[in-house]
Structures are given as C-alpha cells and as structure tokens.
Amino acid sequence: MIAESLARPSMNEPVEWTDGGSPRSPRFDDLYRSRYGGLAQARAVYLAGCGLPGRWQGRRDFTVLETGFGLGLNFLCTWAAWEGDAQRCEQLNFVSVEAYPVAAADLLRSVQSLAAMDGDQAPLLARVQVLAAELAAAWSEWSPGLHEIRFADGRVQLILAVGQVLPMLARLSSCQADAVYLDGFTPALNPDMWSTDTLTAMARLCQPGATVASYSVALAVRETLQSLGFTVKKRPGLPPKRHRLEATFERLRVTAAAA
Incomplete structure (x- = not known):
C-alpha cells in the first residue's frame, strides 16, 4: 500500500444507524444509501448508468472516478462486477474522493445490514460481504492525502483521496x-x-466518451454538466426516486469564469 499524506491527524467519521438499519451521517443529516436497497442502487444507478460492465470489456485498463466514497458500496459492487466478468479489463482503477472516512467497523456493518433490503440478491450480497472483509482488513484511520490500496493481485487499485473535494x-x-x-x-x-467548480474540476479529469451517473437530477447539476460539454439524460430512477442521471462527455467547454 502506498500512502501520500498531509500533516493533519486522522479521525473516523461517526455513523448513526436508524431503527431500520440504514446508515446515516449526522454531519449532513442524510442517509448514506437508499433505504430501499443499497446493492440495487449501486447496480441500477451507477454501474448500469455508466454502461458497466460492458464498457470495460476487452480494455487493458479502466478508471472510475467517484465523488463520495461513503461506506464503499459502489466500489465493492464495481469490484464484484469486474471479478464476475470473464471479459473484464486487465486493470480496474477506482479513484474516490472522501472528506470524512468512516471506521472499518462501519464498512462491515453496512454490508451486513444489506441482507434486510437486498436479500433477493443473495449471491451478489455474499460476494460483496467477502470483498468488504478484504477492504476492512486493509482499512486505516486515514489522514488527508492520497492512499493507494491494491486487491486481486494488484489488478484492482483503489486510490482514496482523503480531503475536501476541490483540493483532492x-x-x-x-x-x-x-x-x-x-x-x-x-x-x-x-x-x-456539486458546485460548478467541483463539476468543472471533475470534467477536466474525463476522457472523451466518459460516462457519468448519479442519483441526483437537480436542475443546477444537469445544466452545469451540459455547459461543460456533457450530453445529459434523465432516466427512470430507482424507487422512491422518479429519475436518475446519465451523461456522456464529448469535449470540455469551460467559460472564462470557470477557467
């Protein structure tokens, strides 16, 4: 594991758990995942929204950038999908920005609590729980900076960028x-x-043809992405949300104010 840290002490972000078993952030007064199924959200909104696993098939390497690692469920589901795909890319890189990393115990509790919501996806859930144990074993009290963790004999690389989103x-x-x-x-x-500055910084890291997925279809987000050179579509969402977002990057268009 390679770590590049800044000089500030590490601290695990507290997680609260609702009576129904959903993880909640007291800092943001919001749930970490859909109460209707975390696996379903990861697969339907993020993997399918980005055209995965199909888009990495036959590739030498493939890079996913994420804003908001949270409890790691998107990473775990992406890793599981890659692992189960015979036509997978040779190297999967997953780069995720997270200002407030949680403790390893909460990563594990998160996937253990999925059984009540995603019990109909038992094979995937079982595999995600195994992968979560590997992730938790490599977890730390992360200090701000860039931290690289490798799995699957080095073929799956997680780069955790710990800190505020724009500097990271x-x-x-x-x-x-x-x-x-x-x-x-x-x-x-x-x-x-979700600010214009953040989305602009994200767009600068995208290759032409890159796909973007999100549960949020907020008008300001859609308009900013369009202004930056993305083709944006609203798709049917995962209940209780009516819509989800899919976008494809064409080329960067940055106004003078955002440059």
Whole structure:
C-alpha cells in the first residue's frame, strides 16, 4: 500500500444507524444509501448508468472516478462486477474522493445490514460481504492525502483521496476517467460536492466518451454538466426516486469564469 499524506491527524467519521438499519451521517443529516436497497442502487444507478460492465470489456485498463466514497458500496459492487466478468479489463482503477472516512467497523456493518433490503440478491450480497472483509482488513484511520490500496493481485487499485473535494481533484490531475460516479450527499445539504467548480474540476479529469451517473437530477447539476460539454439524460430512477442521471462527455467547454 502506498500512502501520500498531509500533516493533519486522522479521525473516523461517526455513523448513526436508524431503527431500520440504514446508515446515516449526522454531519449532513442524510442517509448514506437508499433505504430501499443499497446493492440495487449501486447496480441500477451507477454501474448500469455508466454502461458497466460492458464498457470495460476487452480494455487493458479502466478508471472510475467517484465523488463520495461513503461506506464503499459502489466500489465493492464495481469490484464484484469486474471479478464476475470473464471479459473484464486487465486493470480496474477506482479513484474516490472522501472528506470524512468512516471506521472499518462501519464498512462491515453496512454490508451486513444489506441482507434486510437486498436479500433477493443473495449471491451478489455474499460476494460483496467477502470483498468488504478484504477492504476492512486493509482499512486505516486515514489522514488527508492520497492512499493507494491494491486487491486481486494488484489488478484492482483503489486510490482514496482523503480531503475536501476541490483540493483532492486538483491533486488527481493525472487521472483519466472513463466513468464517473457522482454520489455525494444531496446537493441541498452538501452543495460543495456539486458546485460548478467541483463539476468543472471533475470534467477536466474525463476522457472523451466518459460516462457519468448519479442519483441526483437537480436542475443546477444537469445544466452545469451540459455547459461543460456533457450530453445529459434523465432516466427512470430507482424507487422512491422518479429519475436518475446519465451523461456522456464529448469535449470540455469551460467559460472564462470557470477557467
């Protein structure tokens, strides 16, 4: 594991658990995942929204950029999908920005609690729980900076960018994203994660043809993505949400104000 840290002490972010078993952030007063099924959300909104696993098939490498690692469920489901795909890319890179990492115990509790919501996806759930144990074993009390963890004999690389989103995206200037998961807490409660500056910084890291997926179809988010050079579509969402977002990057268009 390679770590590049800044000089600030580490601290695990507290997680509260609702009576129904859903993880909640007291900082943002919001749930970490859909109470209707975390696996279903990861697969339907993020993997399918970015055209995965199909888009990585036959590739030498494939890079996913995520804003908001949270409890790691998108990473775990992406890893599981890659592992189960005979035509997978040789190398999967998953780069995720997270300002407030949680404890390893909460990562494990999160996947254990999925049985009540995603019991109809038992094979996937069982595999995700195994992968979560591997992730938790490699977990730490992360200090701010870039941290690299490798799994699957080095063929799955997780780069955890711990810190506020804009400085971390700036430090990821060599990233060339093929897919982007926008998964911060809701824009109304965590506006910095969805600001024009943040989305512009994200777009600078995208390769032409990169796909973007999100549960949020907020008008400001859609309009900003369109202004930056993305083709944006609203798709049927995962209940209780009516819609989800899919976008495809064409070329960067940046106004003078955002440059």
